[in-house]
């Protein structure tokens with residue numbers, strides 16, 4: 364028993380002397396639980412409102428009313444203006460809205476066009492442009508818009524129906540229809556018959572703005588309303604993508620694996636030191652920069668081959684289209700690998716031992732992967748986390764892969780901001796690593 | 807006689823603050839061509855550190871060291887130097903002949919696996935049977 368106690372004590376001392384192990388054991392779970400908690404509700408700060416573009420070209424009162432309803436939605440944030448590079452704010456037109464959805468600035472645009480509703484209208488006509496870059500987000504937006512429209516519209520429903528009848532039967536017969544429809548509505552929805560006839564003749568805006576307590580969005584209602592409310596939806600991005608799920612995620616995996624593999628390559632300097640081969644190398648007529656540059660080059664080649672294998676698997680098993688934009692894909696893989704190895708070099712230059720390098724890099728890679736969008740789409744995060752996400756290398760790489768695989772972006776639009784930022788990170792990190800290597804004489 | 811090794815006011819400190827070790831403290835030394843020089847001293851005197859500075863394995867804190875009239879930071883001078891570090895290892899992923907080829911090439915020799923020179927040097931150290939072993 365005494366031996367067990369002494370051996371137990373030895374393990375305890377061993378563990379607590381290894382700061383790296385202590386950090387990995389307690390810090391990583393703590394940090395990750397905060398990130399997970401913030402994403403999936405609870406904790407501090409709830410999920411941010413999803414921004415969607417609202418273009419109101421109609422000018423009729425009902426349109427203004429619906430827009431104001433969307434404005435006050437608790438899950439959507441309506442965007443109506445656009446600030447260009449010169450800081451000039453303009454209202455977003457339908458064309459601009461399509462462009463902004465296409466390039467990934469916003470996930471969706473709701474347009475209330477000129478023919479939204481007029482005296483001759485028999486239905487409300489919406490146009491809806493969207494980019495299902497994130498399945499959950501996409502469904503949330505559509506659901507919210509439909510709910511807003513469908514729960515507020517019953518008040519103007521009778522008017523629409525009457526209009527339809529008039530265009531069908533001519534106005535003389537419409538009067539009889541009016542009473543018939545009032546009968547029908549009062550029996551079906553339990554509305555007051557006189558009220559219905561009144562509202563069929565005049566559209567009263569004050570009535571619309573009253574709070575509607577009874578939520579009448581049942582599926583039965585939806586069938587009738589679908590004929591009166593026309594959603595002209597158009598998926599602007601990824602419509603021809605065969606496997607959206609994998610296509611959207613594969614870039615996230617790519618950068619996470621790059622980070623793990625290439626940080627390992629960088630910290631192999633410690634292994635070479637332990638093996639005793641590093642000393643042997645440095646007696647040779649080679650310079651430190653040649654040594655580092657060769658390692659850098661090797662890491663990039665290794666990373667590119669790793670991604671090649673990953674993408675080939677995605678292609679053969681999941682039909683992810685890697686070939687139609689292959690040049691851009693290879694380029695982004697190269698830029699991401701450069702940034703990843705530079706990150707690894709900083710960790711290596713900063714750490715004092717292999718164990719420390721492994722612990723620090725594991726901590727940072729897991730946090731960056733969670734925050735930067737490797738595991739879940741960043742658009743699901745609360746606003747404050749979406750801002751923090753932009754400070755991770757992972758975010759820019761994930762977004763760049765999305766641009767290539769999901770949006771099929773051209774080379775020039777990739778350069779700014781994605782490639783610029785990733786290369787900027789790579790260069791800055793390399794300088795920092797070189798500075799630390801020199802100052803701390805790690806090698 | 808020309809000076810092959812010229813060391814002036816060379817110091818090398820390890821660490822900082824109270825735990826700082828002054829491995830070399832203001833060393834001045836010159837060694838001329840054709841001399842055989844023995845460096846003696848007790849454990850921890852700084853012999854290895856001095857050699858490491860000359861080979862560019864560690865960097866001096868103060869002072870200068872020159873070999874063949876060139877500062878030791880110029881790695882090209884190492885082409886003319888043979889050195890066997892303490893506790894070093896050859897990479898265990900290379901065979902005997904590969905080690906010879908690899909390090910010869912790093913030193914600037916034109917050599918390949920079929921060079922007669924390889925068996926010559928292996929014979930010299932009686933290690934021919936390790937030629938194909940990692």
Ligand SMILES: Nc1ncnc2c1ncn2[C@@H]1O[C@H](COP(=O)(O)OP(=O)(O)OP(=O)(O)O)[C@@H](O)[C@H]1O
Pocket residue numbers: 820821827828829847848849850851852853854855856
């Ligand atoms: N990398 C290092 N970090 C910290 N201190 C070091 C380092 N290398 C050497 N020292 C210290 O510098 C001093 C000189 O060491 P050095 O190895 O040069 O001595 P030496 O004369 O070669 O000794 P020995 O006869 O044991 O080989 C010693 O006090 C040693 O502990």
Ligand SMILES: [Mg+2]
Pocket residue numbers: 853854855
């Ligand atoms: Mg020694």
